Amino acid sequence: xxxxLKAEVKKLNFYYGRVQALKxxxxxxxxRKVSALIGPSGCGKTTFLRCFNRMHDLYPHNRYEGEIILxxxxxxxxxxxxxxxxxxxxxxxxxxxxxxxxxxxYENVAYGLRVRGVSKREVLDEKVEKSLRGAVLWxxxxxxxxxxAFDLSGGQQQRLCIARALATNPRILLFDEPTSAxxxxxxxxxxxxxxxxxxxxxxxxxxxxxxQAARVSDYTAFMYLGEIVEYDKTDRIxxxxxxxxxxxxITGRFG
Amino acid sequence: xxxxxxxxxxxxxxxxxxxGSMVEKAISDSIKSLVERNSKLAADVIDKDPxxxxxxxxxxxxCIRLIALRQPRAGDLRLITTAMKITxxxxxxxxxxxxxxxxxxxxxxxxxxxxxxxxxRMAEIAQGMVRDALDAFVKRDSALARDVLTRDDMVDNLNYxxxxxxxxxxxxxxxxxxxxxxxxxxxxxxxxxxxxATNIAEMxxxxxxxxxxxxxxxxxxx
Numbered sequence: 220x221x222x223x224l225k226a227e228v229k230k231l232n233f234y235y236g237r238v239q240a241l242k243x244x245x246x247x248x249x250x251r252k253v254s255a256l257i258g259p260s261g262c263g264k265t266t267f268l269r270c271f272n273r274m275h276d277l278y279p280h281n282r283y284e285g286e287i288i289l290x291x292x293x294x295x296x297x298x299x300x301x302x303x304x305x306x307x308x309x310x311x312x313x314x315x316x317x318x319x320x321x322x323x324x325y326e327n328v329a330y331g332l333r334v335r336g337v338s339k340r341e342v343l344d345e346k347v348e349k350s351l352r353g354a355v356l357w358x359x360x361x362x363x364x365x366x367x368a369f370d371l372s373g374g375q376q377q378r379l380c381i382a383r384a385l386a387t388n389p390r391i392l393l394f395d396e397p398t399s400a401x402x403x404x405x406x407x408x409x410x411x412x413x414x415x416x417x418x419x420x421x422x423x424x425x426x427x428x429x430x431q432a433a434r435v436s437d438y439t440a441f442m443y444l445g446e447i448v449e450y451d452k453t454d455r456i457x458x459x460x461x462x463x464x465x466x467x468x469i470t471g472r473f474g
Numbered sequence: 475x476x477x478x479x480x481x482x483x484x485x486x487x488x489x490x491x492x493x494g495s496m497v498e499k500a501i502s503d504s505i506k507s508l509v510e511r512n513s514k515l516a517a518d519v520i521d522k523d524p525x526x527x528x529x530x531x532x533x534x535x536x537c538i539r540l541i542a543l544r545q546p547r548a549g550d551l552r553l554i555t556t557a558m559k560i561t562x563x564x565x566x567x568x569x570x571x572x573x574x575x576x577x578x579x580x581x582x583x584x585x586x587x588x589x590x591x592x593x594x595r596m597a598e599i600a601q602g603m604v605r606d607a608l609d610a611f612v613k614r615d616s617a618l619a620r621d622v623l624t625r626d627d628m629v630d631n632l633n634y635x636x637x638x639x640x641x642x643x644x645x646x647x648x649x650x651x652x653x654x655x656x657x658x659x660x661x662x663x664x665x666x667x668x669x670x671a672t673n674i675a676e677m678x679x680x681x682x683x684x685x686x687x688x689x690x691x692x693x694x695x696x
Contacts, residue, residue, distance in 0.1 A: 459683075471479075
């Protein structure tokens with residue numbers, strides 16, 4: 220079976236000033252699959268994830284080397300010629316803590332579209348409903364779309380953030396520890412949602428909950444000290460990893 | 475300092491080993507009872523089988539508990555699933571030792587049909603396979619496990635040989651048939667024991683290498 224790639228990371232190095240945080244990273248990102256990044260704190264997994272939507276450009280002295288090629292257009296999203304705002308339109312991120320805007324539920328989801336100049340009410344209505352349905356939140360909020368987003372529970376707020384990310388039809392959806400602030404029930408809903416969403420969008424997730432990586436992902440990359448130690452199908456990583464370091468981390472012997 | 479989980483895994487291995495040694499002893503006692511015409515020994519094997527069954531269930535429950543509470547991964551996961559499958563094979567081997575003992579009790583009531591030569595040899599090989607497969611399990615030694623796999627053919631060939639020899643006795647004199655049939659049963663039980671030892675060895679290769687090698691024609695030599 221030939222894999223269809225959505226993105227390809229080639230010889231990626233990343234520096235916070237003089238400190239090298241990512242070393243020679245090569246990684247295929249398969250289309251419409253969930254790829255998980257795991258590893259001990261400080262291994263570079265969040266740094267790596269943030270490269271995908273140019274979050275590091277928000278601070279000075281950060282430097283990328285290498286390429287992250289986005290398919291099928293074959294553009295390098297970390298090249299200085301690429302506009303970071305344009306990248307973020309196509310590659311959305313959902314963060315550790317739900318971070319809705321201080322606006323209504325409706326406006327939170329519509330925001331990205333309005334920024335793009337969409338103002339037709341019917342188009343917005345349709346998109347907002349579709350995104351909220353995609354994030355399995357519609358039934359819970361359809362009667363109070365003009366309520367403030369902060370009125371929602373933590374789990375609902377996180378699903379609202381996912382709906383907001385979905386509204387602009389991203390090519391890749393990034394999740395940075397999306398359930399670490401949520402209770403087990405809300406966590407389960409988000410995990411189910413992630414598995415559901417991969418039918419539509421390519422997903423990369425950073426998690427330090429290994430069982431979560433095992434439950435939701437198709438591929439897993441184990442990172443340590445800024446490098447990718449092992450990358451394989453998730454079931455392989457969790458039953459018979461080939462690297463000793465991966466084995467020790469997976470079984471809780473270190474990390 | 476080992477963690478609680480690591481101690482639990484050691485404990486689990488210890489229990490599998492204990493089950494293994496009980497079963498090994500059952501095989502050798504059952505054959506001894508036949509060769510030495512010692513019915514007391516056969517009765518002992520039959521009496522002790524419930525202990526084997528109890529330990530089997532205990533190991534199973536422990537494995538299920540560890541899977542539920544510890545969410546084992548990678549090598550730990552393979553150790554626990556291997557322990558579960560090995561245990562089933564060991565319990566079944568124990569059952570065959572009981573079957574051998576039952577036939578020995580019956581045969582010991584009649585004059586000996588012939589000197590027993592190949593059957594004790596088969597028993598020795600089969601028992602050695604069980605012992606080495608368990609040894610390989612404890613030491614995570616896949617080379618030893620693969621060596622066990624190569625011995626199954628010897629037992630199969632001996633079984634075939636024993637069958638032909640006993641067939642000859644039966645053709646010679648119909649009064650031999652009852653005893654000869656019982657001896658072919660015993661030979662078949664030993665052949666099955668070697669098959670279960672093979673299963674255990676194959677699981678050990680999975681434990682060590684993460685590769686499932688069951689149902690492959692020729693065992694890969696390393």
